[in-house]
Amino acid sequence: MELGLTDNNVVIAGSSRGIGLAIARSFLTEGARVVITGRDHNTLQEAQASLAEEFSGDKIIAYAGDLSAPPDIEAALSGCQETFGGIDAVVANIGSGKGTTGWQLSPSDWQEMTQTNLFGAMALATAAVPYLQRSNCGSLTFISSIAGCQALPAPIPYSAAKAALQMAAKNLARELAPSGIRINTVAPGNVLFPGSTWDSKIQQDKAAVEKYIDAEVPLGRFATPGEIADAVVFLCSDRATFITGSVLVVDGGQTR
Numbered sequence: 442m443e444l445g446l447t448d449n450n451v452v453i454a455g456s457s458r459g460i461g462l463a464i465a466r467s468f469l470t471e472g473a474r475v476v477i478t479g480r481d482h483n484t485l486q487e488a489q490a491s492l493a494e495e496f497s498g499d500k501i502i503a504y505a506g507d508l509s510a511p512p513d514i515e516a517a518l519s520g521c522q523e524t525f526g527g528i529d530a531v532v533a534n535i536g537s538g539k540g541t542t543g544w545q546l547s548p549s550d551w552q553e554m555t556q557t558n559l560f561g562a563m564a565l566a567t568a569a570v571p572y573l574q575r576s577n578c579g580s581l582t583f584i585s586s587i588a589g590c591q592a593l594p595a596p597i598p599y600s601a602a603k604a605a606l607q608m609a610a611k612n613l614a615r616e617l618a619p620s621g622i623r624i625n626t627v628a629p630g631n632v633l634f635p636g637s638t639w640d641s642k643i644q645q646d647k648a649a650v651e652k653y654i655d656a657e658v659p660l661g662r663f664a665t666p667g668e669i670a671d672a673v674v675f676l677c678s679d680r681a682t683f684i685t686g687s688v689l690v691v692d693g694g695q696t697r
Contacts, residue, residue, distance in 0.1 A: 509561025
């Protein structure tokens with residue numbers, strides 16, 4: 442299926458590894474140009490080199506920075522504008538589920554999770570809108586989690602922040618529809634890749650993880666980063682031009 446993404450310019454937050462890197466790879470496969478970002482310079486350079494082995498190096502810009510911090514956000518967005526001539530899509534792959542579990546939570550537990558999973562993503566969105574308004578097909582996609590869709594054994598502040606992000610995205614979609622900008626969210630389930638939280642859990646107790654997946658996920662397995670990436674790329678494509686304000690769950694049937 443032709444997705445109409447050839448020569449589109451895409452900025453992807455958190456794209457030096459895992460889901461973000463898979464998203465970059467999927468966009469490049471469709472002929473787009475990408476700005477990949479990450480806070481660790483060495484990991485980012487390794488990702489850029491890996492992508493350059495598969496695709497034209499002049500279609501890839503690497504920016505080392507934190508795309509939840511306004512100065513780094515603006516540097517990455519303006520860099521894409523200056524180098525590629527515009528921005529057609531932004532992917533806000535921002536957040537972390539690592540935090541305090543249970544109910545005995547301090548204000549700092551809440552503040553840290555909210556800053557990471559809600560405020561950071563919305564800071565990127567706010568800065569990206571003026572750039573996307575110049576595109577004929579601007580789209581912004583947030584990466585959330587099924588923890589924002591129903592109660593799961595995840596840190597409560599993380600779940601609450603992701604739920605808030607999804608509602609913020611829905612309202613933002615209504616605000617920006619007159620500008621022709623589409624806003625959607627992808628909510629992944631359990632995704633396995635080297636260095637992921639699930640990778641660590643498997644090393645600690647593989648049998649327990651397998652039991653959990655068999656019991657909770659009807660398809661009986663983890664998602665790959667590429668399966669999440671395909672959902673993101675579709676939502677940014679010409680095949681999804683009437684989809685906005687949606688949450689696309691990619692979880693193997695786990696949510697009920």
